[in-house]
Amino acid sequence: MTDYRSLEKLPDTAGYKPGDVLVLVGELFGRGYANGLVEEARRIGMDVIGTTVGRRDSDGTLRPLTAEELAGAEALLGGSIINVPLEAGFDMEQVDGQPSVAEQLKKAKPDEWASISFSPDFIEKARSAGTARMRAALAQVMHQLASRIPSGANVLFAHSMAGGIPRARVFMPLLNRVFKGTGDKFLASEGFWNSDLGRLCDASFNEVTGDTFRYLIEESAALRGRLGAAGGQVRYAAYGYHGTAVLVGGEYRWQSYTPYVQGWAKMRLEDIAAEATGNGVVATVFNCPEIQTNSSALFLGVEISLYPLLSAIRNVAGERAAAPLFERCQAMLKEGETVEHLLERADAYLASPLLAGMLDFATWPHHSTREQMELMLASSAELLGMHADHKQLICAELSRIVFLSTGRLMVHASWNPGAAALWLSHDIIARLLHDELGTGII
Ligand SMILES: NC(=O)c1ccc[n+]([C@@H]2O[C@H](COP(=O)([O-])OP(=O)(O)OC[C@H]3O[C@@H](n4cnc5c(N)ncnc54)[C@H](O)[C@@H]3O)[C@@H](O)[C@H]2O)c1
Numbered sequence: 001m002t003d004y005r006s007l008e009k010l011p012d013t014a015g016y017k018p019g020d021v022l023v024l025v026g027e028l029f030g031r032g033y034a035n036g037l038v039e040e041a042r043r044i045g046m047d048v049i050g051t052t053v054g055r056r057d058s059d060g061t062l063r064p065l066t067a068e069e070l071a072g073a074e075a076l077l078g079g080s081i082i083n084v085p086l087e088a089g090f091d092m093e094q095v096d097g098q099p100s101v102a103e104q105l106k107k108a109k110p111d112e113w114a115s116i117s118f119s120p121d122f123i124e125k126a127r128s129a130g131t132a133r134m135r136a137a138l139a140q141v142m143h144q145l146a147s148r149i150p151s152g153a154n155v156l157f158a159h160s161m162a163g164g165i166p167r168a169r170v171f172m173p174l175l176n177r178v179f180k181g182t183g184d185k186f187l188a189s190e191g192f193w194n195s196d197l198g199r200l201c202d203a204s205f206n207e208v209t210g211d212t213f214r215y216l217i218e219e220s221a222a223l224r225g226r227l228g229a230a231g232g233q234v235r236y237a238a239y240g241y242h243g244t245a246v247l248v249g250g251e252y253r254w255q256s257y258t259p260y261v262q263g264w265a266k267m268r269l270e271d272i273a274a275e276a277t278g279n280g281v282v283a284t285v286f287n288c289p290e291i292q293t294n295s296s297a298l299f300l301g302v303e304i305s306l307y308p309l310l311s312a313i314r315n316v317a318g319e320r321a322a323a324p325l326f327e328r329c330q331a332m333l334k335e336g337e338t339v340e341h342l343l344e345r346a347d348a349y350l351a352s353p354l355l356a357g358m359l360d361f362a363t364w365p366h367h368s369t370r371e372q373m374e375l376m377l378a379s380s381a382e383l384l385g386m387h388a389d390h391k392q393l394i395c396a397e398l399s400r401i402v403f404l405s406t407g408r409l410m411v412h413a414s415w416n417p418g419a420a421a422l423w424l425s426h427d428i429i430a431r432l433l434h435d436e437l438g439t440g441i442i
Contacts, residue, residue, distance in 0.1 A: 006423040014415035018045025026160030036407020054085020090130030091166035105168035138219035159238035164208035189259030190367035210268035236283035245425035263365025273420040284417040291399035301376035307346035312430040349379040
């Protein structure tokens, strides 16, 4: 297991210079974490090259983006995109004439979830077909990169891929019960995880969230060698999640969203970075705080630990410097509600004895209990209910601050990281915002 190591001091300025290249491996969405990396890369004059996961036609065929889709994605990225589909996973793979996982699950009924099963042989064959497809696509991407990256340039490969819920209807109601269910609707994550459907998710998460980092590092070996021989430095950074230290009761304490069933795949990602580091490749997983993005929308309650970032910022910057941010947040609340009350309620949740069993780093990720889920979902609803308009949330503002801050920290820390896995806690984010390196974020 990876030792807990948080980034304790702000990184020195990285050696990237104008004309160096950030390669984003994973698509960019409007409020996604990778926006922070793109912003920082651009701020220091790097070029940004993006990738796509491609799209599926109605008959299931994986294809590159159309000209229109490509133009839209390039406009959002503000850079060119290599139009080779990098979709990871195996849910749509057909092997030996057998229907894909998604096809096999088409008629599955949610209430029969516990008895749905697959032949392990089939899953393994589908997985290896998906791996082969992904590796071949990455090789094509590297081929195109070789002609786009100037000789001698430094390159930062950034991995943002995560996911892997197989595309079958049966998962929607089940995962809603696992992540949002209370009372009779509550479904314990452990029971789900130990079913065949849970094992399928595990294999899929490992492939999409974890192993793609290995494929990236391996498929770019020749390019890395060529760039290195010409004097360029190549770095790899991946977004991880393994809990975050936030202020609880006035002290920084490591905590995590539960049930984060992707956690095993995220630890695999850390292992891949450690192995690459052992082989002399500079690869780091940056474990980032909980924020609201397209991907985390399913995990209602994940946002509660974001509120205390406000206290961290105020502690480091002082009341006066933090005042404009506090005022912006206050303006988002209903009349009669205050930021102080909101912070108290978030703290009461995070300090609850019901979560005590889930504060053990060594046994992460933890499974849900009914009491914990009911408390988390009720607290989440209470905090959301303090807002005047659900389209204007304090957590959206804090998420933006976090993705910009982590992007800045990751670009610079990736140059000389000193560890294969680093945690970016609320403490270092607050200190960044108070430092010259964090100028312009708040
Ligand atoms: N949101 C959070 O609270 C949080 C916290 C810590 C770390 N992270 C990590 O940050 C990274 C970016 O996530 P985000 O929250 O910004 O959400 P996002 O939805 O913006 O990004 C998800 C990424 O995963 C890629 N992806 C999804 N399915 C894929 C597939 N089948 N094959 C290949 N790529 C696929 C997407 O293209 C996209 O780049 C992820 O690794 C995520 O685990 C998120």
